Amino acid sequence: xxxxxxxxxxxxxxxxxxxxxxxxxxxxxxxxxxxxxxxxxxxxxxxxxxxxxxxxxxxxxxxxxxxxxxxxxxxxxxxxxxxxxxxxxxxxxxxxxxxxxxxxxxxxxxxxxxxxxxxxxxxxxxxxxxxxxxxxxxxxxxxxxxxxxxxxxxxxxxxxxxxxxxxxxxxxxxxxxxxxxxxxxxxxxxxxx
Amino acid sequence: xxxxxxxxxxxxxxxxxxxxxxxxxxxxxxxxxxxxxxxxxxxxxxxxxxxxxxxxxxxxxxxxxxxxxxxxxxxxxxxxxxxxxxxxxxxxxxxxxxxxxxxxxxxxxxxxxxxxxxxxxxxxxxxxxxxxxxxxxxxxxxxxxxxxxxxxxxxxxxxxxxxxxxxxxxxxxxxxxxxxxxxxxxxxxxxxx
Numbered sequence: 001x002x003x004x005x006x007x008x009x010x011x012x013x014x015x016x017x018x019x020x021x022x023x024x025x026x027x028x029x030x031x032x033x034x035x036x037x038x039x040x041x042x043x044x045x046x047x048x049x050x051x052x053x054x055x056x057x058x059x060x061x062x063x064x065x066x067x068x069x070x071x072x073x074x075x076x077x078x079x080x081x082x083x084x085x086x087x088x089x090x091x092x093x094x095x096x097x098x099x100x101x102x103x104x105x106x107x108x109x110x111x112x113x114x115x116x117x118x119x120x121x122x123x124x125x126x127x128x129x130x131x132x133x134x135x136x137x138x139x140x141x142x143x144x145x146x147x148x149x150x151x152x153x154x155x156x157x158x159x160x161x162x163x164x165x166x167x168x169x170x171x172x173x174x175x176x177x178x179x180x181x182x183x184x185x186x187x188x189x190x191x192x193x
Numbered sequence: 194x195x196x197x198x199x200x201x202x203x204x205x206x207x208x209x210x211x212x213x214x215x216x217x218x219x220x221x222x223x224x225x226x227x228x229x230x231x232x233x234x235x236x237x238x239x240x241x242x243x244x245x246x247x248x249x250x251x252x253x254x255x256x257x258x259x260x261x262x263x264x265x266x267x268x269x270x271x272x273x274x275x276x277x278x279x280x281x282x283x284x285x286x287x288x289x290x291x292x293x294x295x296x297x298x299x300x301x302x303x304x305x306x307x308x309x310x311x312x313x314x315x316x317x318x319x320x321x322x323x324x325x326x327x328x329x330x331x332x333x334x335x336x337x338x339x340x341x342x343x344x345x346x347x348x349x350x351x352x353x354x355x356x357x358x359x360x361x362x363x364x365x366x367x368x369x370x371x372x373x374x375x376x377x378x379x380x381x382x383x384x385x386x
Binding site: 023024025028029030031032033035036058059062063064065066067069070073075076077078080109110112113 | 260
């Protein structure tokens with residue numbers, strides 16, 4: 001998606017260690033009008049899928065998921081990262097390893113909100129090693145719902161998550177795939193799609 | 194806002210201890226089309242305020258804030274609940290006591306995203322004792338930005354947050370104010386607005 005690639009080039013900041021900071025428009029400050037354009041693009045890319053629900057994970061996936069959901073006219077469910085006292089009853093649960101935060105955490109979704117009748121699109125801001133997305137897919141599989149696909153804003157193409165998910169035959173669409181960065185020049189190299 | 198009150202009556206669940214569960218449409222599963230109507234109502238209520246930015250707090254405020262922000266055509270910034278390794282540079286910080294999670298946590302916003310030029314609308318899903326909103330207002334005051342008001346989906350009118358914020362002369366708008374609940378009959382009593 002050219003609009004997103006151009007925004008990453010303009011406002012993304014390359015740091016040592018293959019870190020790409022997009023906190024000015026994607027995951028701390030959020031440009032909701034860009035998100036709306038991303039929603040229209042996901043709607044085009046998943047036009048044939050009978051999606052009934054969008055699933056994401058707190059916290060930075062929620063904003064994108066909610067704006068994208070408006071293009072699909074479906075509700076959003078977000079997986080929570082720890083057992084909250086406000087969640088009662090039964091939950092689906094999975095484990096996710098966060099390399100950013102250097103720990104493993106549980107993710108949970110109330111069983112009320114994922115059912116065998118649901119056709120689910122997973123939406124998240126970033127795809128790197130794929131642990132968060134695989135955790136969400138575990139929840140979907142446990143619920144008996146149908147996974148229709150995965151929509152990602154920015155994929156780090158030099159990490160393994162995208163390859164792993166595509167090799168499973170899952171319909172994955174990343175609006176921008178970063179294949180490399182140069183932290184001295186600030187250059188960002190995108191995969192042709 | 195009648196639409197929200199009716200939805201709370203239809204899908205809200207009253208539990209012992211003055212707990213109102215609205216996780217079917219507000220803060221676990223999220224009805225983004227309802228959020229869009231809430232955004233239009235906030236835009237009407239804050240029509241005269243020169244709002245440049247919406248500030249919320251992770252996690253359940255983010256979805257509402259992002260959809261509401263589309264009615265204002267401004268970006269959203271969300272305060273994070275713990276120091277993330279992905280946030281570098283300087284941050285504004287405040288402390289918030291969570292009665293739900295029975296702990297005190299730090300909230301932070303990058304100094305890049307709140308400046309003296311900003312006119313900020315605070316948006317959150319729930320207002321009870323007001324600790325989260327007051328923490329966000331602390332961040333705004335520290336930044337030199339102007340607080341234009343606070344927009345809440347559901348206020349628990351029998352707790353002290355709303356009164357405290359209004360007594361400070363802050364423009365607070367809650368789309369539904371719950372003045373009482375009956376956990377035996379499931380009845381929910383709304384304040385006339």
